[in-house]
Amino acid sequence: MNEYVIIGNGVAAAGCIEGIRSADSEGRITVVSEERHPVYCRPLISYMLEGKTAPGKMNYRDEGFYERNGCRVIYGKKAVSLDPVKKSVVLEGGEELNFGSVCVATGSSPFVPPFSGLETVEKKFTFMTLDDAEALKNAVTGESSVLIVGGGLIGLKCAEGLHGLAGKITVCDLADRILSSILDSGCAAFVQKHIEEMGIEFMLSDSATGFDGNTALMRSGRKVKFDVLVLAVGVRANISLVKDAGGECGRGISVNGRGETSLPCVYAAGDCTECTDISSGARRVLAILPNAYMQGHAAGVNMAGGEEDFDCAVPMNSAGFFGLHVMTAGSYDGECDDMSPESGIKRFYVKDGYLTGFILVGQTERAGIYTGLIRNRVPLSEIDFELMKKIPSNLIFSSKIRKKRFGKVVK
Amino acid sequence: MKRVYVNEEWCLGCHLCEYNCAFANSGLSDIAGLRGRRIFPRIHVEGDEKEGITFAVSCRHCTDPLCVKSCIAGAISKRDGVTVINREKCVGCLTCVLVCPYGALSPGEDGIMQKCELCTENGGTPACVSGCPNRAIVYAEE
Numbered sequence: 001m002n003e004y005v006i007i008g009n010g011v012a013a014a015g016c017i018e019g020i021r022s023a024d025s026e027g028r029i030t031v032v033s034e035e036r037h038p039v040y041c042r043p044l045i046s047y048m049l050e051g052k053t054a055p056g057k058m059n060y061r062d063e064g065f066y067e068r069n070g071c072r073v074i075y076g077k078k079a080v081s082l083d084p085v086k087k088s089v090v091l092e093g094g095e096e097l098n099f100g101s102v103c104v105a106t107g108s109s110p111f112v113p114p115f116s117g118l119e120t121v122e123k124k125f126t127f128m129t130l131d132d133a134e135a136l137k138n139a140v141t142g143e144s145s146v147l148i149v150g151g152g153l154i155g156l157k158c159a160e161g162l163h164g165l166a167g168k169i170t171v172c173d174l175a176d177r178i179l180s181s182i183l184d185s186g187c188a189a190f191v192q193k194h195i196e197e198m199g200i201e202f203m204l205s206d207s208a209t210g211f212d213g214n215t216a217l218m219r220s221g222r223k224v225k226f227d228v229l230v231l232a233v234g235v236r237a238n239i240s241l242v243k244d245a246g247g248e249c250g251r252g253i254s255v256n257g258r259g260e261t262s263l264p265c266v267y268a269a270g271d272c273t274e275c276t277d278i279s280s281g282a283r284r285v286l287a288i289l290p291n292a293y294m295q296g297h298a299a300g301v302n303m304a305g306g307e308e309d310f311d312c313a314v315p316m317n318s319a320g321f322f323g324l325h326v327m328t329a330g331s332y333d334g335e336c337d338d339m340s341p342e343s344g345i346k347r348f349y350v351k352d353g354y355l356t357g358f359i360l361v362g363q364t365e366r367a368g369i370y371t372g373l374i375r376n377r378v379p380l381s382e383i384d385f386e387l388m389k390k391i392p393s394n395l396i397f398s399s400k401i402r403k404k405r406f407g408k409v410v411k
Numbered sequence: 412m413k414r415v416y417v418n419e420e421w422c423l424g425c426h427l428c429e430y431n432c433a434f435a436n437s438g439l440s441d442i443a444g445l446r447g448r449r450i451f452p453r454i455h456v457e458g459d460e461k462e463g464i465t466f467a468v469s470c471r472h473c474t475d476p477l478c479v480k481s482c483i484a485g486a487i488s489k490r491d492g493v494t495v496i497n498r499e500k501c502v503g504c505l506t507c508v509l510v511c512p513y514g515a516l517s518p519g520e521d522g523i524m525q526k527c528e529l530c531t532e533n534g535g536t537p538a539c540v541s542g543c544p545n546r547a548i549v550y551a552e553e
Contacts, residue, residue, distance in 0.1 A: 015480075043483040047502040053484070057500050060485040290481035290510065297480070318509040323522075327509050364505060366514030368477075376512070392514055393457045394468060399419065402466065405513060406417035409553050410471045 012270025019300020259299025330357030
């Protein structure tokens with residue numbers, strides 16, 4: 001009987017379980033879960049603060065998920081080492097698990113720079129897990145001033161979540177704009193204005209260098225008073241298990257479309273990995289939920305002796321900020337076609353006859369038609385590109401293609 | 412399983428499917444109740460009326476749907492082949508809109524996603540198909 005071990009219990013692990021079971025209903029699956037929760041929807045923690053969801057509704061799969069799939073879950077334990085020769089994983093406390101194949105789905109961890117005086121801050125939080133979010137919620141009152149260090153997706157979603165709970169929220173970031181990993185200056189300024197109108201304050205091109213109790217010492221020399229500190233500077237892929245075992249790693253554990261690492265019988269999936277972004281051809285950590293599920297599923301199928309290649313990974317994000325939706329996909333290294341209306345942003349990036357990326361702010365209807373063109377590498381010569389830039393419509397395809405899309409069963 | 416298929420050469424572009432869908436999911440007793448209201452149907456007519464090309468777009472109930480795999484709330488799933496959404500779990504992030512290659516999904520009036528579930532909750536044949544005057548959409552095995 002096959003012995004499968006999955007290290008991690010997030011969405012990539014859930015994908016891996018479902019992938020294994022699609023090809024092998026018998027083998028034993030052991031899941032090592034550092035967090036003491038069944039798989040939950042991590043990106044929902046800001047919505048939980050906001051009251052749009054609650055811990056009881058944030059489960060990713062139903063209650064019978066592990067039992068139905070014949071999984072043993074070890075909660076509250078961390079894997080400390082992996083031996084690809086002995087084919088075993090050692091957990092803290094010394095327990096050793098043997099595997100036929102293993103999937104490393106350890107996710108990422110908040111990166112906390114070495115700030116001076118951080119130990120003097122009483123109420124400090126990162127914003128990554130359900131436990132982080134619940135602790136933060138309990139620490140904030142209507143009178144609290146909150147300082148969020150980091151104006152990326154995590155910091156801004158945290159700000160939105162805290163909006164109705166805290167008295168005052170300030171976001172600082174060393175970058176000159178918010179959402180710097182997905183937006184250029186113009187787009188970022190548009191979104192920033194909207195968020196500022198909701199009462200969130202920004203300090204950009206400036207960040208905390210150290211702390212003294214309830215005061216942040218800023219790079220600019222300013223001092224900022226706060227009651228609650230959130231550190232959302234960035235995240236780092238948890239690669240050490242594979243790296244220490246001699247597996248190839250960049251910023252993430254290096255995997256191919258089958259989820260294989262450079263070590264035999266060792267697979268990896270999700271936020272801890274780096275893979276090929278087909279919109280640019282570059283190797284990147286694509287720490288997004290859809291990617292985690294699909295990589296996990298492919299890894300699981302292959303671990304169980306099946307064949308699945310997840311070969312169309314692209315970065316993409318959909319996030320709303322106080323009702324303003326921002327969608328981005330792909331890479332922006334091509335030529336930019338700016339079709340922005342007055343009330344929003346709509347930019348397309350084109351390279352070598354293919355759509356490589358887009359940024360949509362406020363105008364997000366049917367955006368998946370664009371994403372499909374990137375994921376499926378559709379030559380723009382095959383569609384009505386001029387129409388596509390104006391409206392996202394299936395009219396951009398030929399009637400023959402439409403017949404396939406709407407007249408047949410589709411995968 | 413049965414799905415909704417499109418015969419675009421028969422579509423009149425009348426938008427009746429949109430109204431029948433909105434009515435079927437409205438809880439109203441009379442379709443006249445929709446008069447003067449903005450509707451949020453789960454099917455929409457696309458095309459170019461001047462060119463004489465129109466067609467209705469609704470969920471394709473893909474066999475291996477991207478929306479299910481991408482939903483950050485675990486709210487979309489497959490039930491007997493039908494792709495269904497749990498609106499209690501959805502938070503309205505629109506990731507499904509970002510990934511659906513058919514552009515078949517749009518939010519409801521409350522900003523929470525809704526989708527075609529083939530009228531499984533409305534007693535059988537999809538209302539859009541029943542009301543189509545020209546068989547431009549049909550409910551059939553492939």
